Amino acid sequence: MKKLPEILAPAGDTQSFLAALAAGADAVYVGMKHFSARMQADNFSVKELARMVELARREDRKVYIALNSMLKPTDPAAAGRLIRRLARGVQPHALIMQDLGAVEMARQAGFEGEIHLSTLANITHPAALHAARRMGADRVILPRELDIDEVRQCNDACPEGLDLELFVHGALCYCVSGRCYWSSYMGGKSGLRGRCVQPCRRVYKQKSREGRYFSCLDLSLDVLARNLLDMENLSSWKIEGRKKGPHYVFYTVTAYRMLRDNPGDPSVRKQAEDLLKQALSRPTTHARFLPQRQHPVTAPNDSTSSGMLVGKLARDKKGALEFKPRMELQPQDFLRVGFEDDPWHRTVRVTRRVPKGGAFTLPHAKGRPPAAGTPVFLIDRREKDLVDLLRRWEGRLADVRGGSETSVDFEPVLPVRLDKPGKGFTVLLHGSIPKGRRGGREGGVVDGLWLSPRTAEVSRTLVSRYSWWLPPVIWPNEEDQWKRLITQVLRNGARHFVLGAPWQMELFPENAKIAPVAGPFCNVANPAALAVLERMGFRGAIVSPELSGEEVLSLPSMSPLPLGVVLSGYWPMGVTRNPLQPLKQGEPFLSPKREPFWARRYGQNTWIFPGWPLDITAHQDELKAAGYTIFVHMKEQPPREVPEPSRSSSFNWDLTLL
Template sequence: MSATTPEPASRPEILAPAGDTPSFLAALAAGADALYVGLKHFSARMEAENFGTGELARLTDLAHEAGSRVYVAMNTLVKPGECGAAWRLIARLAARVRPDGLIIQDPGLLDLARQAGFAGGLFLSTLANVTHPLALREAKKLGADRVILPRELSIDEIRAMGAACPEGLDLECFVQGALCYCVSGRCYWSSYMGGKSGLRGRCVQPCRRIYQQGARMAQSGRDGRRQGRRGAAPPDRHAEGRGGHGRSGRFFSCRDLELGPLVKTLLDVPHLASWKIEGRKKGPHYVYHTVTAYRLLRDDPGDPAARRAAADILAMALGRPGGKARFLPQSPEETAAPDSQTSSGLLAGKIRIAPDGGCELKPHFELLPGDYLRVGVEDERWHATVPVTRRVPKAGTLRLRLARHATPRAGTPVFLIDRREPELLRLLADWRGRLDARNAPSAQDTVPTGAPRFPRAIRPHPRPDMLLTATRPRGRAREDGAASAPGRGGRAPGRRSLPALWLSPRTAELSRTMVARIAWWLPPVVWPEEEDALARMLGRLWRQGARHFVCNAPWQRALFPDRLPEDADLLAGPFCNTANAAALGVLAGQGFAGAFASPELARDDALALPAQSPLPLGAVLSGFWPVGLSRFSLAGIRPNEPFAGPKGEVFWARRYGGTLWIYPAWPLDLSEQRRELADAGYSFFVRMEETPPASLPELRRQGLFNWNGALL
C-alpha cells in the first residue's frame, strides 16, 4: 500500500440500536461492539421509549464492563430557546453517564458539547447531510470525530468517501434497517403537514401512506373544490387497473436496507469504523438477531456456512422486506414497493370474522406468550398492536381483542413484530440480573453550573436592505425583498437588488459580465459523483469575479478558498436548517456573512432568533418550498403531474440533476408577515419560485408552514 493511501479500518464495530432496556440487554447478549441510544429529549426517535440519565448510567457501566461502547443520540434540530437545556443535558451526560460518543445533527452542538465538558467522540448524524468528499474536510475542521454516511450511497461512493477522509475522522455506514424515501436532513414532509418534524424526531411517516395519481385524482380534486376548495378528496386505493382511471399505491414507502453478505466489500474501506444497524423502535428479538448475523458476516466473511447462517437469521429478524437500494451501482434496486406492504414483521396470517362478529387469526406458525402482533398497517383506522398471552399452535385459533369502533375487514394481514422465544428470554434474564446487581454509579461528578457562551449578537437591521431574485433554467426561485449580509469588509448595508440563480451546468455558462452580479445558490444536496463538476463550476465563476454564493449545507464551505477575500459574500442557505445561536456562531466562525433561518420555525421562535444572532438573518418569505428531496427513483408516479395523499393533499415532483424535489401544491406565503419579520431583525428574504405543472388543481390553502402552529 502506498504511503498516500489511507489504511483500512482494522475491523468495523457492529453498532446496535437500543430504544429500551430489553433491547439494550439483547445487544450486549449478542456481542455488539457498540450501542446507540436516545434520551427523553433531543433524540431523532422520540417515539422510542428512550432513557433517563440515571438508568442510562447503570446501563453504560454494564456495557463498559462487557467491553462495549455507548453512543447517545442528540440528533435533533435545536430551537432558539433550547441551547441552555441542551448544554445542561450534555453536562449531566459527561459527569454521570460518561458515554463514548454523542450523535448530533445540529452543528451548534459541536461547540456546546465541548463547552459542557464532554470529552467523548462527536459524531455527525446522517441528518447533518455530509454527503460528498470535500464536506468531510469541513466536518473535521469543525471538530467532528465521525461522520455517519447517507444511506443512498453506492459501494463505489463509500470507497470514495473513505479515500478522501482526513486523518482523525472516522466513517460509519448503515448496513441494515429502515430507509427513508427522502434524504435525511432534507425531509420536511411530516413537518409541513402539522409541525411533527423529522428533524425533531417526531416524523409521522407520510411517505408510508397511500397516494394516487391520474384521472381519479383529478376528479377527486374537482369534488374537493366543490366541497369548499380544500383540495382533493381522499384517493380510492382500489383504483388501479380500472380502465386507466389512475393508480394508487404506497409509492414512497421503502423496503429496508439489508446488505447481508455484501458487507464483505466494506471491510477494506479506509476509515470505515462502524457498521450501523437501524432500529431504535424495534424490540430485543430484532436487535439480537441482526447483531448476531452481522457479527458472523464480519468475522467469517469467506465462510459459506457463515453466510448461509446469517441469511437465515436475518430472515427471522422481523424487519421489513429488504433490498440493496443503491449499494450496487451497476444494478440499483427500486426501493419503494407501491403494490405491496412495507411494514415490519413476518406475516402471521389474515383476519377471519367469527359468526359473532369477533376477529380471529389462524397463524401460519406457532405463537408464543409475549409475542407481539400488528393488525394491518399504520395508516389504516383499525391498525393495532396486540400482545399474545398464551401459546397458539400453528393453524390454531387466536381470538383478538380489538376496539369495536376499529374492527378490521376480513383478510386484513396480521404480522409478528416481536418474538419472545425462551432462549432469548433466558439470556435477557441473565443480563437483567447483572444489571440489577449494580448500584447506581458511585462517581457523581459535579455538573458544571452556568450557561453556554455564544458569539455576541449583532444589532438587528430594522429594515430589509437588498432585493434578490433567484431563477432556475426552468421554473424560477426568486429571492424577493432579500437583503444581503454586509460584506466581510464591513460595507454599509445599502438598499439594492441582486439577481440570483440556482447553480447548474446551464446557468454557469452565463457571460463573464454577468457572473459577478449574481448570487449563486448551491444545491441542498451534493452527491459524490457531482462534486467534481460543481467544484469546477465554482472555480470558474470565482475566477470570473463571482463573490455572492448561498451554501445550502455548512459543509459546502469546503468548496471555497480557506481564506476568503474581503469582497466574499457567502450566505448559509435555508437548507442548512439553522435555528439557534450556537449554530449561527459556528457559521460565523466559518466565514459566512449571513444566514437564513430554518423555514420550519414557528412564529415565536422565528421572531426570537435575530436578537440572538451574531450574523444578519434572512427568511424564506414565499414560494414553493419542497416537502422533501430524494435520490431514489419515482416508482409509479409520473413527474411534473399532480398526485394526491390520503386526506386530499396534492403534491408534485420534479428532478433537478441527481435529486428529486417533491413539492406541495400550496406554496409557502409569509408575505403578510414580512413587516413583522423585518421589525424582529430579519434583513433579507427569499421567494422560492417554480413553474408548477399546468394540471395542478386550483387550491385555496394558505401556506404558512409552522408559522401559526408549533415545531414540536
C-alpha cells in the same frame, strides 16, 4: 492488519440494550428523553444511562448517546446542561449530533468523549469530511444513498483523526436524511426533532394508479457487507432500529457479527441470512449499494410494513374476527393489526400458544373494527432461550450501582448580537434562468439562481449580478463537477453564494473572495449554531422555515450574523435521490386526503413539492422590525397540470414546532 469494524446496535429500551450486549455488539447507541431523533422510542434517563454505560465498560463495549435533534432558539442552554450531566455522571463514549449548536454546547460543557455527526447533518461528499474534522468531529455517519464506489471515495478522502460509520441494515427513508420536511409541513411534527409521523408511508394516487409509492423497504446489505472490510477508515457497521424490540436487535447483531467475522465461510453466511429473515423487519433491499445493479427501494403494490405477515383477518361463524397463523404463535409475541395509517391499526399481545393453522381470535377493542382481509404482522417475540439469556443479563445490570443524579451549573456562552445588520434586500430565487430578466440588484431586489450546468447560458457580464445558490445535497460522484462550476462562476465575477450545507464551503478555492450565506437547508435554528457558522466564515444565514413565528422573530436578537427568511414560494416537502417511478414528473399526485403534490428532478435529485405554497409575507413588517434583512421568494413554477392552489401555508408560523 486492519481492525475489524465494530457492530453498532440500536436500543430504545433496556431489554434491547441487553439483547445487543448478549448478541456481541461492540457498541450500542441509545437516545434520551430529550433531544433525540427517535422520540417515539422509550429512551432513557441520565440515571439509567449511567448504569448501562458502566455495564458496557465492564464488558469492554461502548455506548453512544444520540442528541441528534435540531435545537430551537432557546434550546442551547438546556442541551448544554444535559451534556454536562452526561459528561460528569455517565461518561458515554460518544455523542451523536446533527446540529452545529449542539456540537458547540458539547465543547462548552466540557464533554471529552467523541463527537459523531449524524446523517441528519447531511455530510454527503468527500470534501465535506475535512470541514467536519476541523469542527472537531471524530466520526461522520454516511448517508444511506451512497453506493459502494462512493463509500470508497469517502474512505479514501477521510482525513486523519476522523472515521466513518455506515448503515448496513434497517429502515430507509425515501427522502435524504436532513432534507425531509414532509411531516413538519403537514402539521408541525418535525423529523429533524425526532417527531416524524411518516406521511411518506401512506397511499398516494396519480390518475388511476395508487400505492405506497414512497414507503421504503428496509436496507439489508447482508452478504454484501463483506465488501466493506478492506476500507480502513470505515470503522462501524450500523444497524438501524431504536424503535425495535430485543428479538430484532439480537438477531441482526448476531447475523452481522457472523458475516464480519467469517466473510469467506458459505455455511456461516447461510446461517446469518436465515437469522436476518427471522428478524421481523420489513421486506429488504440492497438499494443503491451496487451501482451496476441497483435494487428498488419501494414496492408500491406490496406490503412494506415492518414485521412478518402471519395471516389475514376473516369472520368466524359467530362474526368474530380471527386469523389462522402461518406459523406457531408463542406467549408474549407482539402482533400489529393492519398498517400504521389504517383507522383500525393497533397492536396486540399474544397470551397463549397458538399452533400453525390454529385460530387466533382478535380481542375486542374500542373504535372502528378492522375489515376482513386486514393483514396481521408479527413484530416482536420472546423466545424462551432469548428470555432466559436476557434474564441473566438483567442480573448483571442489577449488580451495577451507577452514578447518582447530580445537579450541574451551566450557562452557555452565546454570541453577541450584531449591532448593525445592514441594509435589507429581497432575493427572487428562480427555478430556472428567467426570460426577459437581465439579473439585477436594483431597488433592493436581487435575482437568485440555482447553480447548475446551465450556468454557462448566463452571460459573463451578468454573472456578478446574481446570487448563486448551491443545492441542498451534493453527492460524491458529482463533487468534481461542482468544484468546476464554482471555479467557473468565480472566474466570471460571482461573489454572492448561498450554500445548501455548511460543509459546501470546502468546494471553494482557498482564499476565494466571497461572502457566503448559509441557506435555509442548513437548518439553522439557534444562536449557538450561528456562532459556529460565523467562525466558519459565513457572512449571513437564512433561518430554518420550520420554526414557529415566535421562534423566528426571537433569533435576530441573538445572532452575530445578518439573518434572512423564506417569505413565500414552493418549499419542498423533501429531496430524494431515489427514482420517482412509477409516478411521473410533472403530473400531480394526491394524498389520502386528496391534497395535491408534484415533483421535479434536478440533476441526481428529485424535489417533492406540495401543491400549495408557503406564504408568510403578511408578517414581513414584523420580521423587519425584529431585525431580518434578507427576504427570499422562491419562484418555482409548478407544472401546468398542477391545479391552481386554493390556499397557502404559513408552515409552522402559528404552531408550536414539536
